[in-house]
Amino acid sequence: MRVTLALPRELGQSEVSRWRALQEADAAFDNPFLSPEFxxxxxxxxxxxxxxxxxxxxDIVGFFPFERHPMGIGKPVAAGLTDAQGLVHVKDYEIDPRRLIKGCGLSVYEFDHLVSGQPLLGAHHERHASxxxxxxxxxxxxxxxxxxxxxxxxxxxxxxxxxxxxxxGAMRHDYATTDLAPLRTLLGWKTDQYRRTGRTDRFAHKWIVELVERLLATQTESFAGVLDMIYVDEKPVAGxxxxxxxxxxxxxxxxxxxxxxxxSPGLIHHLAMAERAAxxxxxxxxxxxxxxxxxxxxxxxxxxxxxxxVARIGAAAGVHWVMRVPVRKTRATVMANPLLLRTADRALKTYGRLRTVLQG
Structure with a gap:
């Protein structure tokens, strides 16, 4: 196996087409976060x-998109936003994960939504339901x-x-619209939700807003941004x-x-969305x-x-372990315990309410 590195814009049309063909050849990769367009x-x-x-x-046998951070730390593209991560490759092709990250110039590659069947997946990694x-x-x-x-x-x-x-009033469902106005209404609701629940507002980062707008404008048969909203008496309710x-x-x-x-507009909307999606x-x-x-x-x-x-032996990997792994394990413990999870959620919502009052 030979590894070459490229900026996304340096990929030619033949390489993008090969990526898409590999993705569509295996159901394990059927997620838009693994698409070349993303x-x-x-x-x-x-x-x-x-x-x-x-x-x-x-022969090209795979594509591995990642972000390169200081000290040779690798993360998934748009880390913290994506719900599917990993390589897109020829089915059953043997890939040594440590040889791969070495070829990428990385000391560590960390992930939190690695899809099943990946050569990066080890027996010690934590599994979660999606x-x-x-x-x-x-x-x-x-x-x-x-x-x-x-x-x-x-x-x-x-x-x-x-x-x-x-x-x-009467309900209307606008599925797969490309209009920016309802998108901005939706992002405003989402910002309010983040603040109300004590979470970090992702849309305070301009590049994320720009990303969402560009993805909405991307409309092809194999990949698209999908915006849908329900309206009551022509007023937006959920999306x-x-x-x-x-x-x-x-x-x-x-x-x-x-x-x-x-x-319960969220449930009303999700059922309407699922029906139209089907x-x-x-x-x-x-x-x-x-x-x-x-x-x-x-x-x-x-x-x-x-x-x-996945880590190679070295100082950078050791520093990364100290900084990240104990925190991740603590978080996993909280998420797996319903009582701890409810307590943490209540604390975040209380913080959100206080922050809203102070900012107001």
Whole structure:
């Protein structure tokens, strides 16, 4: 195996086409975060993005997109934002992970959403469920599974949808729009949510706003930004921005107007979105790793992603271990314990409320 490094913009059309062909040849890579378009777009906005092109002789056998940080620390492209990470490569091709990161000039590669079946995956890495809405058997079969497993939630959501329309007006669903105005409304809701819940506001970073806008403008058969909103009496109520391949929609940024909170607009919207997605050919909605009540209510399956690192022996890897691994293990302990998780969530929301008051 031979490794060459390139900036995303240096990849030729033949290389991008090969990347896309490898991705579409294996269902394990059917996620838009692994698509060449995602890395190319992030690479337009960040100068730390690289792509390792893997060769066997003269044949390209894989692509490994990553960010290169100081001390030879490697991270996934748009680290902290993506719900699917890893290489796209020829199926069953043997790749030595440490030889790969050496060829990339890295001491460590860390990840938190590594997709299954990766050569980077080791037995010691932590596995996590990534809830999905599986639509491969069609919309009707999915709703039948909801009635069996979350019947109370499904029926109450439909009832709240009817009540919302009785009390506020007729509902309209705008699926896969490319209009910037509703996107900016959605991002405003998301910023409010981050602040309200004590989280860091991702959209305080201009490059992330620009990234989302550029991805919305990217519309091809194999990759696109997908924005959809529901309106009541022509007022925006709830929406979502995500990315899709031909058959997988990756959940990314859902949000709603809190003045409609009593109607559960997020659940109303997700059901409407799933139905329209199924009609458009989407087979999987990947809601992403993380324990959220709405995911538990809507899912009918799970994928698996892994968290951990691949490291070469050296001082940089040792420093990275001291700085990152204990923190990651502590976080994993909190996430795995419902009591600790609820306590941490309440603390963050209290902090969010105080921060809002002080900033106001």
């Amino acid at each position: 890395t190319l777009t992030v690479g337009e906005l960040r100068d730390d993005v690289r792509v390792a092109v893997l060769y066997d002789g003269s 809830p999905i809405i599986d639509l491969r058997d069609g919309w009707e079969r999915y709703t039948e599974s909801l009635l069996r497993n979350s019947g109370k939630t499904y029926k109450s959501t439909l009832a709240k949808s009817r009540k919302l329309q009785r009390e506020a 979502h921005f995500g990315l899709r391949t031909r058959t997988t929609l990756a959940g990314w940024f859902p949000a709603y107007d809190t003045q409609f909170a009593k109607y 009609e458009s050919g989407i087979e999987i909605i990947d809601m992403g790793r993380g324990q959220k009540e709405y995911k538990d209510k809507l899912k009918n399956g799970d994928f698996e992603v892994a968290e951990g690192r």
